[in-house]
Amino acid sequence: MLRVVAKGKLKPDVKKEEYLQIARELVIETNKEEGCISYVLHEDIKDPTIVTMIEEWVDEEAINLHNASSHVRTIVPELRKLRESTEINLYREVK
Amino acid sequence: MLRVVAKGKLKPDVKKEEYLQIARELVIETNKEEGCISYVLHEDIKDPTIVTMIEEWVDEEAINLHNASSHVRTIVPELRKLRESTEINLYREVK
Numbered sequence: 001m002l003r004v005v006a007k008g009k010l011k012p013d014v015k016k017e018e019y020l021q022i023a024r025e026l027v028i029e030t031n032k033e034e035g036c037i038s039y040v041l042h043e044d045i046k047d048p049t050i051v052t053m054i055e056e057w058v059d060e061e062a063i064n065l066h067n068a069s070s071h072v073r074t075i076v077p078e079l080r081k082l083r084e085s086t087e088i089n090l091y092r093e094v095k
Numbered sequence: 096m097l098r099v100v101a102k103g104k105l106k107p108d109v110k111k112e113e114y115l116q117i118a119r120e121l122v123i124e125t126n127k128e129e130g131c132i133s134y135v136l137h138e139d140i141k142d143p144t145i146v147t148m149i150e151e152w153v154d155e156e157a158i159n160l161h162n163a164s165s166h167v168r169t170i171v172p173e174l175r176k177l178r179e180s181t182e183i184n185l186y187r188e189v190k
């Protein structure tokens with residue numbers, strides 16, 4: 001199992017609800033994917049302009065399929081326009 | 096349920112195994128805590144000097160108890176000495 005943490009910071013003039021409205025569709029579509037274990041949008045408790053997707057995937061192939069999906073290709077660029085920064089890490093567990 | 100992502104970057108001269116040996120004890124002790132749902136150490140697939148704890152907690156009280164525990168108070172400062180940077184975010188899900 002792999003985890004992805006995609007941490008974003010909204011631009012100062014962006015309304016949170018505008019961002020959430022677009023992000024919700026991405027969450028719904030992604031959770032339908034076979035290789036997706038979990039894909040959940042979060043906000044930082046102290047700074048709600050930090051919006052972070054915490055994701056669980058069966059393997060790297062599932063992530064590649066996700067990245068090539070039509071919902072990612074249409075929705076992700078829209079979300080990115082509303083963020084001033086984005087930091088994505090792909091993780092595996094270490095024992 | 097709350098999630099914490101604690102992302103660290105090891106100092107250049109630190110041996111990964113040295114870090115893991117100390118971190119394993121923290122993982123074992125923390126997973127015994129009643130309010131801990133999940134507490135898993137990860138490494139970034141592209142940059143193994145990035146070591147990140149991804150945590151799930153029942154509530155904020157559980158996190159406070161964790162932060163006050165003897166294993167956190169003794170082990171976390173040891174781990175911090177081996178990292179050049181640390182970034183901690185506390186998240187709640189947004190729907």
